Amino acid sequence: MTAISRRSLLFGAASAAALLVAGCGSDDDGGDGGAKPAGASDADIQAALDAGGSITVWAWEPTLKQVVADFQTKYPKVKVTLTNAGTGDKQYTALQNAMKAGSGVPDLAQVEYYALPQFALGKQLDDLGGYGSAKLDGTFTPGPWGAVHSGGTLYGLPMDSGPMALFYNKDVFDKHGVAVPTTWDQYYEAAQKLHSADPKVYITSDTGDAGFTTSMIWQAGGRPYKVDGTSVGVDFTDAGTKKFTTMWQKLIDGKLLAPVNGWSDGWYKGLGDGTLATLVIGAWMPANLESGVKDANGKWRVAPMPQWEAGGKVVAENGGSSLAMPKLGGNKNLAYAFMKYATVDAGAQSRADNGAFPATTAQLSAAAFRDKEFPYFGGQKVNQVLADAAGQVASGWSYLPFQVYANSVFNDTAGKAYISGTTLQDGLKAWQDASVKYGQEQGFTVK
Template identity: 50%
Template structure:
């Protein structure tokens, strides 16, 4: 029987206890035929037809139709879907089950930012031995890079979050503001909006690591270099200065609303036009439709502003894959589900519940031609698909990225109140990440 628990999904992820997640949490389970570079690929179709029991942990609207679809396609499979929570709750529950040695899920949702962390601590099975490397061209660059760690493949991509600029066209038209194509034009738009309406802001204060990292990723900058337990962290270089210089001006000139993401005030600001833009991922339209009430038809989507005129570069923000738990007693069937859900017929079961990571779907005329009523009939998937195609290669996350993101605002938050220069806050974050990594047993340079 399929069990689900309804819970609102949020993008922000709080810190997770280090003892549960990092080097001390290494674990291994029974290997029943796949995983690792030395194993032989399995016949996933045959494994699924033979069937068996699966315990799948995950959240979001995509999971239930996928699990039900897999059981419909393979009647000998009995899959149970359980939502143990999102983000921190989910990951902590996974580690607790492994530590206890019982109730261990076979398949888990894994946000891209957490893949390296759970690959290194042994939670996730390496899918290379199953033949997962054959799908290198199946997925977008950003998502395929995100599921790899230290030569292994630790999830297969499910959803993606190519970034774009959401803007309130009604507000822009009212004040004769052009949609910014560069970040310098974004700053100028903020100034023009503030002059026209002192109560309006081009964006809001945000201590979002996803946004910060996206603005660096867009420039091809890679602040994290990870080779196993050797980590280098560096927020230094002209790309970082581009970011801090621009955002410092937005702060100094009071162009950002003093409102945090995901708060009631934030939704209200997006709804009433006092927050005029948002830079976010392709999963955001669902949040507009459900949370930004009364603004249907006002908003549109455009490519991210560029750091250089004429450039076409973007980044990823969010998204997740499906991983096989290494301690599972049924890894072959678990992999068969993951492969079906991310590369096979499972994609169609949730294509409208998540933004896809598969190149073929992002190039499909049926997908691209969908018109969004909320966004004034705009074919918004065209913008997101172009964004996904323009994500620079080579990005990697820290093996303790979930924790890192959770403390960002502790270090740069005072920059938004004017008490600390943003560049100093960023250096403080780097120092904290270096110290934390060293405390957890990593060799960290920074």
């Protein structure tokens, strides 16, 4: 996944509503219609590869280009057209428009984990159970594997993952004699010390980000979303949520967070000149630092995500995406063959070799992966920290079946805590109210 896609708000309310209406209404616009679920045996899939044909894949993930080339070399009778229909929200809008029109739908599409439930509930994706996908249990780490299931049904295969870690500028911490924090209490103390030593230095930036906020709540033990089909619960008053908001509010009140938007020019500048000292972010970040913050080459390091309890080993996911099979696509057997090749078989290794952070246990546990030294990070074996984090993702997290809409209104609600006297906890209550209202308008039972 690209940096932009991870932070994008995805498609807007109108498109989200259209998708939900399509899924929750009649079946004549792309729903099940009582049709037999897709599926095939291994022999059927091999026969399809031998016979050949063509498939179209919509995805923006750059490492898939090499996967397509390798796949076509291995199966010369198969033609794979890889199309970048836009990143995140742009692709989802194009995909929804094609689904609504009933034509031009790709055979496979890249869908981010938090967007997958919305497409699944809209009955726009194939159930992969008929392809023997239960055999893949254990192939992927728990976080991504759980993220591609909705209501117990598998709707995609994980492409990558985003277990969280602490990225920090070692030069800045060393210069000011501040210890790298291992707990969130220490993180707050480090924020105070760094900013006191140099008012230009901030522990990090945050102007309000839905994905970061939900990931932090996830790690803190909060489970604000309860989903059972079209019955949904939204409650940001649980203990885990309050644990996060209490600590983060201290950073906001102390003006210890740089008022810089993520992924902006100012953000990249701060990461390069040392005025932004840390990032708490997904494991996909190294390549973004290497390519976007070249001035800080050799200065950054990676440490485990700070914990709520000393000695803990609990993290959350931040980012990641799957390959899914739209129902209105064709060439199902070839599509599944490529999906499995790209995410499980040889393509998984190719993508890891080319910079993707894997979701597969085989790649994560390989010595060549874990022992790789990163010159940008001072020769540190960064993947050891990140691979360990992948096995520490807390279970039990759910996204809303309309999370794409909810995230799009985050800054209008919870985001006000960063620019006004509204507290973060009150901001989350406003976000909760907006999410409940929208869900009810779309026909969900929401409480």
